Every structure is written in C-alpha cells, then in structure tokens.
Amino acid sequence: MFDSELAYFRSMITRDYGEDIAQGNGLPEGAISKIVRCGPFQHLGEPAINAIIRELESSFTVTQKRGAVITKDHRPWLAAKRPQIDFYYWNRLRKYYLETGTLPSHVLATLDSDTDEILDQCGNPRDENYGAVRGMVMGNVQSGKTTNYSALICKAADAGYRVIILLAGITNSLRSQTQERLDETFIGKVSMFGAVAQQSLPIQNYAATRRIPSYGTTRVADFSSGKDGIYFGLSGHQEPMIFITKKNKGILERLALWIEKQGETGGYDLPLLLIDDEADNASINTASDPKRTTAINGVIRQILSRFPRSSYVGYTATPFANIFIDPETTEEMETDDLFPGNFIKALDPPTNYAGSRRIFREGGDLREGMVRIIDDYRLLLPLKHKSGDTVADIPDSLRHAIRVFCITRAIRVLQGKGKAHCSMMINVSRFNAIQDQILGQVYEYLAEIKDAIAVHASLPPDEISDDVMDDLEASFTKEFDDSGLDWHGLLGVLNEGVQSIEVRTVNMRGGKLDYSLHKFDGLHVIAIGGLALSRGLTLEGLTVSYLLRNATASDTLMQMARWFGYRTGYEEYCRLYLPQMSFDHYEFVDEATEELRSEIKRMQAARRTPRDFGLKVRQSPLAIRVTAANKMRTAEKLKIAQDYSARHIEGFALPNDPVIGNNQRNAADKFLSALGDPTEKGKGFIRWSASGRDVLKLLREFRFVDHPDLSVISDTSLFEDYVQDRVTDELAEWDVVLPMRQSGDSVQFAGQDINLRSRDQGTVQRGTYRVYGSKNRVADPGDAQIGLSDAQKVAAEAAYQAEIYKKERAACSVRERPMMLVHVFGAKLRDDRVDCDDELKLDTPIVTLSFCMPETGKPAKERTYQVNAVYRQQLELYVAEEDDDSQAMMEAQDAE
Structure with a gap:
C-alpha cells in the first residue's frame, strides 16, 4: 500500500546499516522506528506510519544461516576471478530484491553467499580443463528453491555459462509458472516468440544498460525447433541462452536432437549449466514404471555428454531420489552420471519460513495454532476408495474448513490485503472423478455461504437470524476467538471477502491457477486436486489446507505439504486439517529428513564426500521404507544395509497377544535376574552390565510387529544383524538399564523394587498394540541420557546446539558403549x-x-533378505499410490 515510501526507507536503512546487514548483524534496537519517524511522510498519519514500521521490521529482522556443503576434489576459483567478472545480471537482480523488499536483507545476504558457493562448486566456465561437474542442492518444500536457482542462473550467466537448461517439473502449468519467474528475475521481459513489441518487466529498471538473454522457450511454448520455435543456433547470439522445459521424454529428445546439430557451428564448445528442479521427481516413489524415468534420465545424460564443459545441479526438498536409492549396488549409485559426486549443498531456510520444524515438531510455534486433527471423514470420504464411488456429502470438518477460509478472506480484507492472492487447498482423492464430485459439493456449499452473507452480513448483528451465519460465527469463535479480532467488526467485510472466491479442480484435465492474470485484484480460489497440487506448484496466499490422502510414501507426502512456505502477516490465521495418521507420519518424515540435513553438517566437519552421504541416504530408515516398499511390487528379495549409528531404536509395537506378552515379560525378568547385583541404582533407573551376546539372546526372544528395524524379515531383523556384525568388537559390552518413576507405588520385577511407569495413550489396530498410538515411541524423552557422565552431557548438548544432532541422537552419539533399556509399564x-x-x-x-x-x-554390511509375507504386508503400506494424473502424464509423454 506504501510502495514508494517503503522503497525510500529501504534505501535509507541500506545506506546507514548496509555493512551490518551484509555481515549478518542485526540492526540496533529502535533503528527502523527512528528512521521512519524522522522521515518526510508524517502527513500519512500514525496508523500508516506504524504499518510502514511493521513492514520494514519484517524485512530487516528475518535471519538465515548459511547451509553446509560437502565436496570432492574441489578447486576454488571464484574468489580469484571475481574482479574480472561483470556481474550484470546478478547486480540487477540483487538491487531489485533489495529495493522492492522482495527478500529481507539478511536473507538476500545469505542468498548471495550460498549461490557464490554453489557457483564456485560448479566450476569455472572459462577454464577448458574443468570438464563435467555433478552436484545437488537440498532445500525445503516451498522454501525458495526457485529464488536460489534464479540467483545462480544470473551469476552463472555473468561468469560465462553460455547455455542454461532448466528442467521445470512435469506439468505444463509448473513449467509456465517457472518460465514466468525467470522472465521476472533473469530474462527481463515477457518471453514470447514473434511479439511485435517487447513487454519489459520491472527488473529492467534496476540496471543502467539494457541486456536481454536469448531464450528457446516461452510462457506459452515449450521447446520446439522450426515453426513457432527458434531458428538460430547456440553460437548465433551474444548473450547466454536459456531453455526452460518440462521433464518430458519427447520434448527432451527434441532438444537433444537439436543440440546434436549444433556441433557444426561450435555449439558444443559453449559451457552448459543444467538445473534439474525437483530432481527426485523421477524417483521410484513418483512413477509406477521405473523404465519411463530411466528414459528421461537417459536423455538428460545424453544432453550433458554433448558438452565437454557441463555442470548438472539437481534441486530437491526430498533427497530420497533414484540417484541415491534406486541402483541395486553402491557402485551403481556412484557411477550413475547424475549422481552428485562433486558436491551436495544444504540450504537452511530463513526464520520466517513456516515449515515442518515449526508445524509438526514438538514445541513448534505453529503446531498448536495451525494444526487440526479430523476424524469425521471415514464414512463420507474414506482414505481408501475407488474412482467410481459416490460422494453423497462432504464431512462437517470440510464444511468448517471452507467457512474458515471465507473468514480468512475477510481478515485479509480487514488487513488491507483484500486484493492479494488467497487460496485454499482440498486434497482428498487421487481420482479425478472423485475430485469432480467434491467440486460440485464444495461449489454448492460455497454458494450457500455467499448468499447468506450477501443477505445478512450488512444487518445489525442482533437482527441476523440464519443458520449459515450462525455456523460462520461458530467457526470464527472456535478458531479465532483468542486472536483479538471481533466477529461484529468482521461482518462488514465478509461480503467483499467471499464474493470473489472461485472453486476449481486442478489436475491434468485442466484448471490452471493463473495467478498472473489476476495481478491487480488477486486470485481467490478453492483448489481441489491430487498430484497436480502435490509437487512444485505454488498456491499463492494459501491459508487453509484440507488433506485426506492415504499416501505414506514419504517424499510424496512431504510434497503434498503445499502449506509450507512464507505467510508473513497472516501465518497465525492459517489452518491445516488432516487425520491423526497423516500428522504422525509427517512427524516421522520431519525427523528423518532433518537427520539427513544434520548429516551434511557432520560430514562437512569430518571432510567426508558426497559418496558417504549417498550411503547414509540408502541406509536411512526413510530410504529403507521407500525402496523396499516400492520393490514389493516386483521382488521377493531385498538387498539392504542399515545404519543404526547414534540412534535410539524403540520397540513401540507389540503383538496384542497375552501369551506372547507373558513370554516376553518372563524372558526379561529371567535375563535381568541372571545379571546379578546392579552396578548402579540411580534416581529413576537401575543399571547392570551385560555382554553383547546375552543382549542378542534376549532380543531373539522378543517379537515386534509393524517395525521396520525390529520385525523379523525372514529369520532375523535388520537391527539384529547390525548388532551381530559388531558383537565381537564395538558392541561387545553393554549397559542394561531398567528405567522407572522416581516415586510412586512399588512393584517387584527381576528381584528389584521398581516404581512402575504408566503408558495410557496406546492403540490397537490389526492385532498390533502400539504403546503411544501412531507415535513411534515407548521411552521417556530423557531416557537416552541415563548413565552419561557430566562431560558426555556437555558434549551432547554442544552437538545439539550446533544442530549436528537432535537432542536424543546427540545423547546416543557420545556413549562409549551401547545401552539396552528394559521398559516395564502399566498400560x-x-x-x-x-x-x-x-x-x-x-x-x-x-x-x-x-x-x-x-x-x-x-560401515553397515549389505545383505540380501528373503522377504516373508508379514514384512511384505508391512512395507506395502508405504507404497505410493498412483494418481489419475500419473497416468495422464504418462499418456502426455507418449503423445509428445
């Protein structure tokens, strides 16, 4: 609302505190308020001045850490060559971001340093000896990967990369969305072939001279040579040339064929940067036919091979890609031409990013206010359903969510943001036919709401008598009663908020979210879809999300989280509705992916290589589930190597069988009694020493179910084999601990008086008792620290504070020998x-x-397991289901 005033103050703040900002230091307290209140715009009034101050504070107080990187045989070059490089495209983009406030200044400073590091890793394009470089950048879902590679493209073009290929997803809508973003940040005009007049974009105003890169694709057209395409070769232009294409076999083959013809004019001699956005989108989790993805990757490799100087950078938020987990052996993984053997860079999100850590992790600041668990969907919209099923009605929870979206639209109007984009996502089925039925139901209900508001909202509150209006007020009271907002005050803007809302399906049949056509008035939409809503596509101004999907393949589930992102000014009004099962799985995926990100920090400190990280991915719990689950379709044998280093493996799932339970209790009692007198009796625990072979013997007497680590695959478990491999050396001697309450009723167990713990949140499903329901826990949070010395506790806390490990893993990592906990509890x-x-x-x-x-x-030893029926059934829960859109995408590729 105050663009010119904000631009003025941003330039003032940058002038006075630019050096502090560049160094990552915060501004002095009160500095922004002082600059604004001493400025020339006091005539705007106090409310406007306060709004300007809040906007500037949100820009200049957000921070972001530099991400870690692991490399192999890297030779730095950028620092030495920097004085010789004219950073035209980057300086133009940097000024655009800074002066428009598009990015907070500290975030821009981190973007600058991170992309410098990535460009340095990619190699000097003017050095004919650098050859081929393969790298990966790990971001977070909806965290700004596009911003990062836009900056990288600008810097690469300045440094001398002459050919840039950006693979932008698998749908036309996502490709055109990406082309539009690159128009705005790099090309500088609306990319169209044969346009009579060039339509310049605002970034052109941030450079003294006018330069425009060449482009081989446009907003409306993917790559095509000949008619309505490009007619000149790679070497026939002065500026760098960019292609933004779908990850589509037919289109990529056309591009590869066109590139083959460029050798005659010296096109091969030009250095190439190929960026693969959503690099894991060709993974085994997102396509039922791996041969199709192999074909796409084959064309990518073919294109790369044509250029003696090429750099491939894969961007992904879910690093369980086929380059890590699809190959049968480690050797095949490392020799794959797309394996990031040269570098892997992890990006840390800025502090204003609303992601998994803030939404799903215990203690996350958005978790309690944003997440709503729903369970009334089972009869009307069961998670397992067929394409031909009838949707007779929508659940009350979905009606409530629609009302909440209408209310958030009114709140945005009240904030003066009524013309900003605002979206709601409904992702409840993988079938287009079901999505169409939901569309009809939602459209009818939204029409009821609009009609009720049009008639009643302008009346005095005490004269309103309408069921729909009562439901709206009840939803407001339930969700926003403590927000400081007033329902009566909101009534005056409800009509303006809801009348512009549209309902659309977004899938391969159509329903594009054309935000660019609504720049001035905003697109206000309830988007209903499946796969097309689940990868890459940004839902602008997303406030309400409603998810009912049976997807437990972890990268697929994370990509459905379109609610991750940046919600400055309205994040406290955002809501997420989902089943408990999905919420618990998001918690697990958050933990597993964060462990991998921490692994990069640990490997950077230890000077390890991308190969080491690849092995960690293949041996991580999430990758085991993903790989093994997929191969359940075709194989009865699994080749697995699991790593349990610095982990707490908990037996959280037991057979709901009293005979088995009694046998296991008796086995533990006998085991502890045979150990003799305890070595230590502390507050809340008793400790013994035992040999690794005795621990293995007890483990074999226990039966765990629905547990990827402890369940028996054929005649052993992954964890048992891990211990067996080390039982003569590093796992030869163990601590055995019986944890308990520090006070309470005392009972006898193994000849000891113990204060029995209680577990009262269990569930029973399909014959399996889970101690904490869907949470994969049985221990107390502090159990992993039992028996640690003061020095070990200090070391563990240091590892936690450095974000090398989460708190529990940090405690495990400093142990000198392993610990088995025998949990005895009432339930x-x-x-x-x-x-x-x-x-x-x-x-x-x-x-x-x-x-x-x-x-x-x-290192973990790789074994081949003959999979039994029980383990197969457990893993099949993690197989990604195929959307209708998946088949449509395959057919579209065939048509190309």
Whole structure:
C-alpha cells in the first residue's frame, strides 16, 4: 500500500546499516522506528506510519544461516576471478530484491553467499580443463528453491555459462509458472516468440544498460525447433541462452536432437549449466514404471555428454531420489552420471519460513495454532476408495474448513490485503472423478455461504437470524476467538471477502491457477486436486489446507505439504486439517529428513564426500521404507544395509497377544535376574552390565510387529544383524538399564523394587498394540541420557546446539558403549479410541525393549533378505499410490 515510501526507507536503512546487514548483524534496537519517524511522510498519519514500521521490521529482522556443503576434489576459483567478472545480471537482480523488499536483507545476504558457493562448486566456465561437474542442492518444500536457482542462473550467466537448461517439473502449468519467474528475475521481459513489441518487466529498471538473454522457450511454448520455435543456433547470439522445459521424454529428445546439430557451428564448445528442479521427481516413489524415468534420465545424460564443459545441479526438498536409492549396488549409485559426486549443498531456510520444524515438531510455534486433527471423514470420504464411488456429502470438518477460509478472506480484507492472492487447498482423492464430485459439493456449499452473507452480513448483528451465519460465527469463535479480532467488526467485510472466491479442480484435465492474470485484484480460489497440487506448484496466499490422502510414501507426502512456505502477516490465521495418521507420519518424515540435513553438517566437519552421504541416504530408515516398499511390487528379495549409528531404536509395537506378552515379560525378568547385583541404582533407573551376546539372546526372544528395524524379515531383523556384525568388537559390552518413576507405588520385577511407569495413550489396530498410538515411541524423552557422565552431557548438548544432532541422537552419539533399556509399564488405550479396532489383551505390566546406539566406526554390511509375507504386508503400506494424473502424464509423454 506504501510502495514508494517503503522503497525510500529501504534505501535509507541500506545506506546507514548496509555493512551490518551484509555481515549478518542485526540492526540496533529502535533503528527502523527512528528512521521512519524522522522521515518526510508524517502527513500519512500514525496508523500508516506504524504499518510502514511493521513492514520494514519484517524485512530487516528475518535471519538465515548459511547451509553446509560437502565436496570432492574441489578447486576454488571464484574468489580469484571475481574482479574480472561483470556481474550484470546478478547486480540487477540483487538491487531489485533489495529495493522492492522482495527478500529481507539478511536473507538476500545469505542468498548471495550460498549461490557464490554453489557457483564456485560448479566450476569455472572459462577454464577448458574443468570438464563435467555433478552436484545437488537440498532445500525445503516451498522454501525458495526457485529464488536460489534464479540467483545462480544470473551469476552463472555473468561468469560465462553460455547455455542454461532448466528442467521445470512435469506439468505444463509448473513449467509456465517457472518460465514466468525467470522472465521476472533473469530474462527481463515477457518471453514470447514473434511479439511485435517487447513487454519489459520491472527488473529492467534496476540496471543502467539494457541486456536481454536469448531464450528457446516461452510462457506459452515449450521447446520446439522450426515453426513457432527458434531458428538460430547456440553460437548465433551474444548473450547466454536459456531453455526452460518440462521433464518430458519427447520434448527432451527434441532438444537433444537439436543440440546434436549444433556441433557444426561450435555449439558444443559453449559451457552448459543444467538445473534439474525437483530432481527426485523421477524417483521410484513418483512413477509406477521405473523404465519411463530411466528414459528421461537417459536423455538428460545424453544432453550433458554433448558438452565437454557441463555442470548438472539437481534441486530437491526430498533427497530420497533414484540417484541415491534406486541402483541395486553402491557402485551403481556412484557411477550413475547424475549422481552428485562433486558436491551436495544444504540450504537452511530463513526464520520466517513456516515449515515442518515449526508445524509438526514438538514445541513448534505453529503446531498448536495451525494444526487440526479430523476424524469425521471415514464414512463420507474414506482414505481408501475407488474412482467410481459416490460422494453423497462432504464431512462437517470440510464444511468448517471452507467457512474458515471465507473468514480468512475477510481478515485479509480487514488487513488491507483484500486484493492479494488467497487460496485454499482440498486434497482428498487421487481420482479425478472423485475430485469432480467434491467440486460440485464444495461449489454448492460455497454458494450457500455467499448468499447468506450477501443477505445478512450488512444487518445489525442482533437482527441476523440464519443458520449459515450462525455456523460462520461458530467457526470464527472456535478458531479465532483468542486472536483479538471481533466477529461484529468482521461482518462488514465478509461480503467483499467471499464474493470473489472461485472453486476449481486442478489436475491434468485442466484448471490452471493463473495467478498472473489476476495481478491487480488477486486470485481467490478453492483448489481441489491430487498430484497436480502435490509437487512444485505454488498456491499463492494459501491459508487453509484440507488433506485426506492415504499416501505414506514419504517424499510424496512431504510434497503434498503445499502449506509450507512464507505467510508473513497472516501465518497465525492459517489452518491445516488432516487425520491423526497423516500428522504422525509427517512427524516421522520431519525427523528423518532433518537427520539427513544434520548429516551434511557432520560430514562437512569430518571432510567426508558426497559418496558417504549417498550411503547414509540408502541406509536411512526413510530410504529403507521407500525402496523396499516400492520393490514389493516386483521382488521377493531385498538387498539392504542399515545404519543404526547414534540412534535410539524403540520397540513401540507389540503383538496384542497375552501369551506372547507373558513370554516376553518372563524372558526379561529371567535375563535381568541372571545379571546379578546392579552396578548402579540411580534416581529413576537401575543399571547392570551385560555382554553383547546375552543382549542378542534376549532380543531373539522378543517379537515386534509393524517395525521396520525390529520385525523379523525372514529369520532375523535388520537391527539384529547390525548388532551381530559388531558383537565381537564395538558392541561387545553393554549397559542394561531398567528405567522407572522416581516415586510412586512399588512393584517387584527381576528381584528389584521398581516404581512402575504408566503408558495410557496406546492403540490397537490389526492385532498390533502400539504403546503411544501412531507415535513411534515407548521411552521417556530423557531416557537416552541415563548413565552419561557430566562431560558426555556437555558434549551432547554442544552437538545439539550446533544442530549436528537432535537432542536424543546427540545423547546416543557420545556413549562409549551401547545401552539396552528394559521398559516395564502399566498400560491402557487412548480414551477416545478413534484409532483402535480392539481391546488391549496384554496383561500388565507390559515389557518391551529399546536400544541407544553409539557412533560406529564400522560401515553397515549389505545383505540380501528373503522377504516373508508379514514384512511384505508391512512395507506395502508405504507404497505410493498412483494418481489419475500419473497416468495422464504418462499418456502426455507418449503423445509428445
């Protein structure tokens, strides 16, 4: 609302504090307020001045850390060559970001340093000896990967990369969205072939001279040579040339064929930068036919091979890509031409990013206010359904979510942001036919709301008598009663907020979200879809998300999280509605992916290589599930190497069988009794020493179910084999601990008086008792620290503060020897019993085990397992389901 005033103050702040900003230091307290209040715009009034101050503070107080990087045989070059490089395109973009406030200044400073590092890793394009470079950049879902590679493209063009290819997803809408972004940040005009007049874009105003790169694709056209395409060769222009194409076999083959013809004019001699956005989109989780993705990757490799100087950079938020986990062996993984053997860079999101850490992690500041667990969908919209099923009605929770979206639209109007984009996402089915039925139901209900508001909202509050208006007020009270907003005050803007809302399906049949056509009035939309909503596509101004999907393939589930992103000024009004099962799985995926990000920091400190990281990915719990689950379709044998270094493995799932439960309790009692007198009795625990072979013997007497680590695959488990491989050396001697309450009723177990713990949040499903329901826990949060010395606790805290490990893994990592915890507890099921289909049959006290494993110096051994029917059934839960859009995309590729 105050663009010119904000631009003036940004330039003033940059002039006075530019050096502090560049160095990552914060501004002095009150500095922004002082500059604004001493400025020339006091006539605007106090409310406007306060709004300007808040806007500037949001820009200049956001911080971002530099991400870690691991490399192999890197030779730095950028620092030495920088004085010789004219950074025209980057300086233009930097000024545009800074002066428009598009990026907070600290974030811009980090973007500058991160992309310098990536460009340095890519190699000097003017050095004919640098050859081929393969790298990867790991971001977060909806965190700004496009911004990062836009800056990289600008710097690469300045440094001397003459050919730039950007692979932008698998749909036309995503490709055109990306082309539009690059028009705005790099090309500088609306990219069109044969346009009579060039339509310049604002970035042109941030450079003294006018330069425009060449382009081989446009907003409306993917690559095509000949008619309506490009007619000149790679070497026939002065500026760098960019192609923004779909990851489509037919289109890429056309591009590869066209490139083959460029050798006659010296096109091969030009250095190439190829950026693969959503690099894991060709992974085994997102396509049922791996041969198709192999064909696409084959064309990518073919294009790269044509250029003696080429750099491939894959961008991904979910690093479980086929380059890591699809090859059968480690050797095949490392020799794959797209394997990032030269570098892997992890990007840290800025502090204003609303992502998994803030939404799903315990203690996340958005978790309580944003997330709503729903369970009324089972009859009307069951997670498992068929394309031909009838949707008779929508759940009350979805009606409530639609009302909440209408209310958030009114809130945005009240904030003066009524013409900003605003979206709601409904992702409840993988079938287009079901999405169409939902469209009709949602359209009808939204029409009821619009009609009720048009008639009643302008009346005095005490004269309103309407059921729909009552429901709206009830939804407002339920969600926003503590927000400081007033329902009566909101009534005056409700009509303006809701009348512009549209309902659309977004899938391969159509329904493009054309935000660019609504720049001035904003697109206000309820988007209903499946795969097309689940990868790459940005839902602008997303405030309400409603998710009912049976997807447990982890990268697929994370890509559905379109609600991740930046919600400055309205994040407290955003809402996410999803089942408990999905919420719990998001918690697990958050933990697993964060562990991998931390792994890059650890490897950077230890000077390890991308190959080491690739092995960690292949041996991570998430990758095991993803790979093994996919191969359940075709194989009865699995080749797996699992790494349990610095992890707490918990036996959270037990058979709901009293005979098995009694046997396991007796086995633990006998085991502890045989160890003799304890070595230590502390507050809340008793500790013994035991040999690794005795621990293995007890482990083999326990039966765990629905557990990827402890369940028996054929005649052993992954964890058992891991211990067996080390039982004669680093896992020869163990601590054995029986944790308990520090006070309470005392019972006898293994000849010891113990204060029994209680677990009262269990569930029973399909014969499996889960101690904490869908949470994969049995231990208390502090159990992993039992037995640590003061020095070890200090070391663990240091590792946690440095974000090398999460708190529990940090405690495991500093142990000198492993610890087995024998958990003895009284139990009952959750009071609501929503996730239970049976009663708890185990006699209390119940006994289970968990294992705190130290760092290992021994690599995991790869084994081939003959998979039994039980393990197969467990893993099939993690197989990604195929959307209707998946088949449509395959057909579109064939048509190309």
